[in-house]
Amino acid sequence: MQIYLPIADMPISIFLVLGLSAAVGFISGMFGVGGGFLLTPLLIFIGVPAAISVATVSAQITASSMTGALAYWRRRALDVKLGTVLLMGGLVGTVLGVWFFNAMRRLGQLELVIILSYITLLGSVGSLMLAESLKALWSERRGVVPPRKRGPHHPWYFGLPLRMRFQRSKLYVSVIPLAVLSITIGFLGAVLGIGGGFLMVPALLYLFRVPTAVVVGTSLFQILFTMVAATVLHAVTNQAVDVILAVLLVLGGVFGAQFGARAGRNVKGEHFRLLLALIVLAVGVRFATEAVIRPADPYSLGATELR
Amino acid sequence: MVARPLAALLAFAALAASATAARAEGLVVSLSSHHVRITQTYTGAELVIFGVITRDRSSIARQGPYDIVVTAKGPQGLMVVREKVRFGPIWANLEQRKFGALPVTIAVLATRPIPDIATPDLRTRYGIGLEALIPKPGFGSAEDVPFRDALIRLRREAGLYVERADAVTFVTPDIFRAPVPVPSTAPVGTYEVSIALLADGVQIARETTNFEVSKAGFEQVLFQAARDRPWLYGALTAMMALSMGWLASVVFRRD
Numbered sequence: 001m002q003i004y005l006p007i008a009d010m011p012i013s014i015f016l017v018l019g020l021s022a023a024v025g026f027i028s029g030m031f032g033v034g035g036g037f038l039l040t041p042l043l044i045f046i047g048v049p050a051a052i053s054v055a056t057v058s059a060q061i062t063a064s065s066m067t068g069a070l071a072y073w074r075r076r077a078l079d080v081k082l083g084t085v086l087l088m089g090g091l092v093g094t095v096l097g098v099w100f101f102n103a104m105r106r107l108g109q110l111e112l113v114i115i116l117s118y119i120t121l122l123g124s125v126g127s128l129m130l131a132e133s134l135k136a137l138w139s140e141r142r143g144v145v146p147p148r149k150r151g152p153h154h155p156w157y158f159g160l161p162l163r164m165r166f167q168r169s170k171l172y173v174s175v176i177p178l179a180v181l182s183i184t185i186g187f188l189g190a191v192l193g194i195g196g197g198f199l200m201v202p203a204l205l206y207l208f209r210v211p212t213a214v215v216v217g218t219s220l221f222q223i224l225f226t227m228v229a230a231t232v233l234h235a236v237t238n239q240a241v242d243v244i245l246a247v248l249l250v251l252g253g254v255f256g257a258q259f260g261a262r263a264g265r266n267v268k269g270e271h272f273r274l275l276l277a278l279i280v281l282a283v284g285v286r287f288a289t290e291a292v293i294r295p296a297d298p299y300s301l302g303a304t305e306l307r
Numbered sequence: 308m309v310a311r312p313l314a315a316l317l318a319f320a321a322l323a324a325s326a327t328a329a330r331a332e333g334l335v336v337s338l339s340s341h342h343v344r345i346t347q348t349y350t351g352a353e354l355v356i357f358g359v360i361t362r363d364r365s366s367i368a369r370q371g372p373y374d375i376v377v378t379a380k381g382p383q384g385l386m387v388v389r390e391k392v393r394f395g396p397i398w399a400n401l402e403q404r405k406f407g408a409l410p411v412t413i414a415v416l417a418t419r420p421i422p423d424i425a426t427p428d429l430r431t432r433y434g435i436g437l438e439a440l441i442p443k444p445g446f447g448s449a450e451d452v453p454f455r456d457a458l459i460r461l462r463r464e465a466g467l468y469v470e471r472a473d474a475v476t477f478v479t480p481d482i483f484r485a486p487v488p489v490p491s492t493a494p495v496g497t498y499e500v501s502i503a504l505l506a507d508g509v510q511i512a513r514e515t516t517n518f519e520v521s522k523a524g525f526e527q528v529l530f531q532a533a534r535d536r537p538w539l540y541g542a543l544t545a546m547m548a549l550s551m552g553w554l555a556s557v558v559f560r561r562d
Contacts, residue, residue, distance in 0.1 A: 003348070004345060004348065004349045011349060011351075059547075063548040064552065115397070115399060116397075228545045231541060232541035235538075239534060243533075250548060250551045254559075292397055295398055299389065299453075300400065301386065301458070302386070303387070304411055304494075305384055305385040306494055306496070
């Protein structure tokens with residue numbers, strides 16, 4: 001069954017889109033990540049123009065992070081103060097990212113930038129996560145509990161000027177490293193069409209030692225507001241948000257996420273991280289092979305601008 | 308569905324017979340519809356063009372058969388063709404050429420393979436066939452030829468450019484019909500259809516007509532809202548996403 005997308009100017013199979021978004025929703029529900037880093041490339045792969053994919057996925061991430069953030073909010077498992085500080089940085093990063101995006105597009109190098117960033121980002125984050133979870137699995141098998149480095153010694157960047165206290169996260173930290181982190185993730189999000197949860201969650205956990213209980217909720221809170229801004233800005237600046245496609249993506253994502261969350265409860269923490277690492281790595285490897293292997297057809301059509 | 312085109316055809320033949328042709332041979336053509344509406348269920352469309360070759364006493368007897376070439380051109384657009392080039396270990400789209408003001412869709416429908424209909428020079432002059440419609444790059448830009456060829460090839464693969472040798476059929480020796488395809492990804496705008504009558508490799512008559520592709524109903528409302536009221540459209544889309552997200556959290560509430 002086909003439905004016509006009024007903004008993308010193309011008919012698309014309803015079941016294909018629902019299936020894709022449900023599959024990505026399953027993964028995102030299971031791991032508490034937005035899934036934008038999977039959904040955007042998949043949409044481009046099935047023929048949706050890149051600009052429409054990036055812009056419309058931001059609406060989908062808005063919906064899924066709303067559901068997620070509300071669940072954490074009810075359990076009071078999010079740090080609004082920390083989330084707000086991160087949100088400020090995220091918005092600055094988004095604006096910078098959009099500016100960079102347009103500058104690269106003018107130079108005709110956007111494609112290269114996107115491919116290289118996806119390879120580096122997914123490759124490095126995926127490898128780190130894989131190494132981490134393999135190490136955890138290995139020591140568990142040997143029956144050794146690795147000592148958690150949670151001593152009184154804070155990393156040097158905690159002590160930079162402008163320190164702020166975040167009671168909920170039991171954190172007393174300089175705003176500067178938080179700003180650097182959130183601006184970087186906001187920037188990458190705008191350029192690559194991702195929410196950035198898969199970067200924010202490990203960064204808050206490992207670099208800032210935010211308690212596990214609040215880290216996902218806080219990240220979702222920040223993503224929610226950044227993505228609302230991204231949806232509106234994409235609609236206003238390049239009219240690339242397709243509301244019909246967005247509704248289909250949200251519907252599929254909502255149901256997928258419910259089943260994913262249920263499945264996620266039956267998976268052990270270490271296996272869980274190993275799986276997520278493998279998924280992130282797989283997407284990275286897919287991009288890398290596509291870039292390294294000699295293309296069957298070196299030519300491709302770019303978007304057509306109507307006169 | 309069969310009765311209507313046939314009735315149209317007969318009425319049309321009567322009309323054509325009464326028409327007085329100024330030249331030896333003339334063309335009278337009619338399109339089955341002048342409006343294609345894009346609605347929610349749109350997956351492409353097909354119009355039918357009917358035509359009659361009119362003749363009078365001064366018409367000379369032709370040696371060869373008549374050839375009809377129907378060319379339907381969509382609105383013009385700026386197109387980009389990119390080429391992947393080796394860049395260190397990876398292949399990246401580093402080369403690109405822009406093609407300005409080319410029709411976004413082209414359908415060339417003919418009675419015979421285009422090369423058999425006329426010589427290359429005349430085809431270029433009359434604008435017959437895809438090769439003739441996409442101008443070759445000028446002197447001193449030899450490296451652009453592969454990009455032009457790739458443009459034609461890729462748009463043919465996408466179904467946007469079509470060239471069919473046996474699409475025009477003669478119902479009687481003087482009356483012909485041809486299906487004009489409108490691709491599923493056709494943009495809105497005015498599509499120009501021109502019909503050329505050729506005999507012995509020479510064009511002896513040409514007629515043009517057109518049709519309009521537009522969005523209708525809900526599709527039209529959304530399309531215009533996105534273009535004319537982007538702030539409202541963006542805000543409503545975000546609201547929609549937020550409320551669906553909220554609804555999901557209520558429906559599937561676990562705690």
